[in-house]
Amino acid sequence: MRKKYINFKALLAILLVFSILPWNHANAEIAKSTFDPFEKSIDEVTKALDTKQITSEELVKYYLKRIEAFDKQGPVINSIIAVNNQALETAKALDTERKSKGPRSKLHGIPFVVKDNFDVVGMPTTAGAVALKNENPTKNSFTVQKLIDAGAIVIAKTNMSELAASYGRLGYSSMGGLTINPYNLSRDASGSSSGSAAAVAANFAVFGLGTDTSGSVRGPANVTGLVGIRPTMGLTSRSGVVPSSLSLDVTGPLARSVEDASLVLTAMAGTDKADYATKSANRYVQDYAKALNASSLKHARIGVATDFFGGNDEVDAITNQAIAKMKSMGTEVVPVTFSKQTKYLWTPVLGPVGDAEFKIQFEKYLRSLPAGGPKTLQEVIDISESPEVLNSATPVNPARLEGLKTALAKADTLYSNEYKKIVKKEMPQTRKEIEKIMKKNNLDAIVFPTMACPASNRFDKEDPTYVCNAYDTYAASYVASATGFPEVTVPAGMVEAGVPVGISFLGTAYSEQTLLNLAYSFEQATKARTVPVHTPNLRP
Structure with a gap:
């Protein structure tokens, strides 16, 4: 009897220990297994x-795991040039820091992708050019540093149109090949921030960074169902980024929602002593x-x-539906037209x-890198025309190569x-024209x-269902580029081919908050974003 009594007491003690001590831990484990990061x-x-x-x-x-499953196999989205x-190790360190000191910001421990024309220590900056494959910044x-300081984690660098210009091959580079649209594998992901857009749309990271010269954040965001921000020129820095044209270049976020894009913009914006254009940025940055x-x-x-209507009936219909929705919400709508030049600014x-x-700014950037790589545009052209590159699986786009030669020949026109x-x-x-239209119509x-x-x-790859009657599908994007004004694109619908379509909100300098409010109001009312069919959820 005594033996049975002792065993019974021991059993009660064990049950008591398990019922009290590890209860919170057990609940945490259960909760952990139910959290799904997808979307x-x-x-x-x-x-x-x-x-x-x-x-x-x-x-x-x-x-x-998602990058492994969908980027280089499965649908082969091909958005990633290199994984960090x-x-x-960075994530482990940030987990430890969270426990001991708490989070640095809302971005603490959040993985993001970076277009491969941003410098990231420990990873080459190729800008999609195989000629720059060994360029390692110090x-x-x-902008990357600001996000790292906020606790965000660079998980990968993304493919792009070579040296940020597509020349008919949107999202193609000699370094990374062609990035595919995760919504329709027969369509492209626009350019040149194609990889960042496709990666965020496919849930390879929480958000991404891109650069925009003449539409390179807005176009990719538009065709992959994302929110893209081209900030006011001078709100975000370009230092440590391979330049295309510093009179036009800006850096901006790509995200799956207006709120996420807004959070990232706040974290990355600000005055940088190395970029004179940002001298007043700190006066304008908001939460x-x-x-x-x-x-x-x-x-x-x-x-x-x-x-900017008339290029495609489906796009026009979606845009008109969006405008009708705004009217139903109480928005006053006024038609406006631009001068002949502003309609097509290219x-x-x-x-x-x-x-x-391009030449002088690109070469200045190359000279900022460690010795060993090309230091002139001519050297980059020579490498691009070498038999090794020409006979590779991903040679430089011939039209892009001609564009480099044109830039070389026209350098004196600076x-x-x-x-x-x-x-x-x-x-x-052009700036005055837009300001006048805005003021006259109280917009x-x-x-x-x-x-x-x-x-x-x-x-x-041919897709006979594609219809485009526009003289330039990107013409609307040039207005913000030429003026330096901000523009926000937000998902508005889907065409029959299964690819997203967005609408843009354009404003005058430093009107980001107004534009984001309008985009957010539209987003919350329509919930137009859908998930790509070719990169479905993988349960963690």
Whole structure:
């Protein structure tokens, strides 16, 4: 009897220990197994990290598993040029820091992808060019460093149109090949921030960074169902980023929601001593996400840029539905038109400025890198034309190569009267035109389809369902580029081919908060974003 009594007491003691001591731990483990990062916002991931439902290490592993499953196999989205081999160690360190000191910000432990023209220490900066495959920077770009300081984790660098210009091959580079649209494998992901857009849309990271010269954040965001921000020129830094044309270049976020894009913009914006354009940035940076207002459209007055319709019936229909929705919410809508030049700014402004500036700015960047790599545009051209590159599986796009030669030949035009006239007269004139339209009509923003046509065919694959009657599907994007004004694109619908279409909100300098409020109001009312069919959920 005594033996049975002792065993019974022991059993009770064991049960008591298991019922009290590990209860919270057991619950945490159960909760951990139920958290699914797929399509989750920054806020949702942050709360899961704070409540120990998941760790940053587990998050990194989750996204690496998705990259492995969908980027180089399965649908082969091909958005990633290189995975950061330090991401897991960084995540572990940030998990430890969270426990001992608490999070640095909402971005603490959040993985993100970076377009491969941003400098990231420990990873080459190729800008998609195989000629730059061994270029290893010694310092992070200013914007990347700001995000790292906030606790975010670079998980990978993404593919892009070579040296940020597509020349008919959107999202193709000699370093990374062709990035595919995760919504329709026969369509491209636009350019040049194609890899970042496709990666975020496919849930390879929580958000991404891109650069925008003439539409390179907005176009890719538009065709992959994302929110893309081209900030006011000078709000975000370009130092440590391979330049295309510093009169036009900006850096900006790509995310799956307006709130996420707003959070990232706040974290990455600010004055950088190495980028003179940002000298006033700190005066304008706001906590954009905190001030978002879902009822903004109720009291808004919007101008509709009718000049940028007519490229595709489905895109026009989606845009008109979006405008009708805004009207139903209380928005006043006014049609507006632009001058003949502003309707198509490539030939008179963007093209000549880009050709004039590229060589000298690109070579200055190359000289900032350690010795050993090419230091001149001519050297990059020579490597690109070498038999090794020409006979590779991914040679340089011939049209892009010709574009480099044109930039080489036109470098002297940087000092020409034509160039000075464009920069000192034409661009300010375009700014005044937009400001006058906004003021005369008392507008909060100007709205238009981000691109006149849906995502286009891959250059290497025909899709007979693609229809585009626009003289330039990106023409609307050039207005923000030429003026330096901000533009936000937000998902608005889906065409029959299964690719997303977005609408844009354009404003005057430093009107980011107004534009984000309007975009957020529209997003919350429509919930237009859908999930790509070719990169489904993988349960963690």
